[in-house]
Amino acid sequence: MLGVGARNIALAGAVTAGSGDVYSAYWNPAGLAKIENTQITISNKPTYKLIPVNYLAAASSTDNFLDTGWKLSYAFAFIPRLHIYGNGTFREDEFESIFMRYALPDLAGDFTGELESKTKDYRLAFGLTPQNNSEFRFGFSMGYVDCGTEFCGVTAEDPGNYTIASSGATAITFNLGMQYEYSSRLTFGFNLNDVDTSLDVETVTTDNTGTTTEVVTVEFPRELAFGVLWRYSDSIDLSVDYRHLEGSYGDYKIKFRTARIGGEWKKFWKNIDIQAGLLIPIQITSDKTESLDAPYFGAPSFGVSWQIGEFKLDSALFFDPVASYQHNEPRAAMELSLSYMF
Numbered sequence: 001m002l003g004v005g006a007r008n009i010a011l012a013g014a015v016t017a018g019s020g021d022v023y024s025a026y027w028n029p030a031g032l033a034k035i036e037n038t039q040i041t042i043s044n045k046p047t048y049k050l051i052p053v054n055y056l057a058a059a060s061s062t063d064n065f066l067d068t069g070w071k072l073s074y075a076f077a078f079i080p081r082l083h084i085y086g087n088g089t090f091r092e093d094e095f096e097s098i099f100m101r102y103a104l105p106d107l108a109g110d111f112t113g114e115l116e117s118k119t120k121d122y123r124l125a126f127g128l129t130p131q132n133n134s135e136f137r138f139g140f141s142m143g144y145v146d147c148g149t150e151f152c153g154v155t156a157e158d159p160g161n162y163t164i165a166s167s168g169a170t171a172i173t174f175n176l177g178m179q180y181e182y183s184s185r186l187t188f189g190f191n192l193n194d195v196d197t198s199l200d201v202e203t204v205t206t207d208n209t210g211t212t213t214e215v216v217t218v219e220f221p222r223e224l225a226f227g228v229l230w231r232y233s234d235s236i237d238l239s240v241d242y243r244h245l246e247g248s249y250g251d252y253k254i255k256f257r258t259a260r261i262g263g264e265w266k267k268f269w270k271n272i273d274i275q276a277g278l279l280i281p282i283q284i285t286s287d288k289t290e291s292l293d294a295p296y297f298g299a300p301s302f303g304v305s306w307q308i309g310e311f312k313l314d315s316a317l318f319f320d321p322v323a324s325y326q327h328n329e330p331r332a333a334m335e336l337s338l339s340y341m342f
Helices: 006-010 029-034 095-103 321-327
Strands: 039-044 055-062 070-090 111-130 136-155 158-181 186-193 198-207 210-219 222-231 236-249 252-269 272-286 299-308 311-319 332-341
Touching: 006 272, 006 299, 006 311, 006 332, 029 055, 029 070, 029 111, 029 136, 029 158, 029 186, 070 095, 095 111, 095 252, 095 321, 111 158, 136 198, 210 236
Parallel strands: none
Antiparallel strands: 039 055, 039 332, 055 070, 070 111, 111 136, 136 158, 158 186, 158 198, 186 222, 198 210, 222 236, 236 252, 252 272, 272 299, 299 311, 311 332
């Protein structure tokens, strides 16, 4: 639910229509078509222990690509989609167990042991716009997803059988996006992630009965996003997104729906912009775990962006929905992003 990039998180992820920088490779590849220079960026959540880099990417553009009359922009991004670590005893109705089963659907609800899972996404994205009709922008991206999970411990179903399991999975993803600039004040955006994605999973398990290898194919749910950007004035932008994630993941059927509201005051003071947002969980359910109810109406976020020559520093203070569910109260976190444009 969090996404990447301090400015985007400060806007609560309400950027489907307004994305237009190197982070568009994640949020909406159509936004890459707005890039006029070369950009590189790195993003980090200093309050998180597991993921040292939240996003690493570079993007550039070419006018009148191959004399076709189209502007082509392109980006390469490294995105660690997920990093989970758990150690101890977990019960089926505890939040930590529910959350890990959303990420790892084959995991038993009750277990005692140690688990670590990493998912990495290497993504190549393109944005296109006709030079004589730049209000239409199109984009697509392809990603190579690499997942690895290690587990050792016992489950409540078979407490006498100590198990060591190692899983590796890969997938090729396709994502599509579009932006339409209806007027100088109003832009619409659309993005579809994981159009037809499945993971090829190989699991090697060693327990009291010996070692076995299992190969399965796991489906990925699709995420659909619609967004609107309203330029209220020359200095104030307002945006709204609706995101719908639904489908099968392993033997789970899940549905996540969120609304996102964001606002930005440009040139608030000299070269400083400020942002604010609100992420509102509407529905978080699956067919095997209880529906999760947020401990508060929505997760607020705040940000400050500072342009220093060719460098841009973005910072965000936000309330992490996942950590807030876990602690049953709002839990604050930070993200920092540094970009260089030339």
